[in-house]
Amino acid sequence: MIHLLKSIFGSADTSNIEEVLAKGAIIIDVRSAGEFASGHAKGAVNIPLDQLESKLYKIKSYQKPLVLCCASGMRSARAKSFLADQGIADLHDAGSWRNLK
Structure with a gap:
């Protein structure tokens, strides 16, 4: 049951995110452009989920x-x-972009 809920709602493990960011990771925010414009993590790149396939080269x-x-x-x-x-x-x-503040 827990596995099912995690697969439906996501199960971000943010325990090592700061370490990964310190090593130069790129933050990709997959929300819509409008959502991104209303607030986002510093340095994040906006590539909406429905555009991932077309932006794969990038x-x-x-x-x-x-x-x-x-x-x-x-x-x-x-x-x-x-x-x-x-x-x-x-x-x-990282789950929510707010986890990156």
């Missing part, structure tokens, strides 16, 4: 750890899963 060009965030953790969990399926490693789900 994401792969970063060649750094990636920290994914959104509003609640649902979209960032989906983004992490999609990017992992595309062969991108060193992915970290």
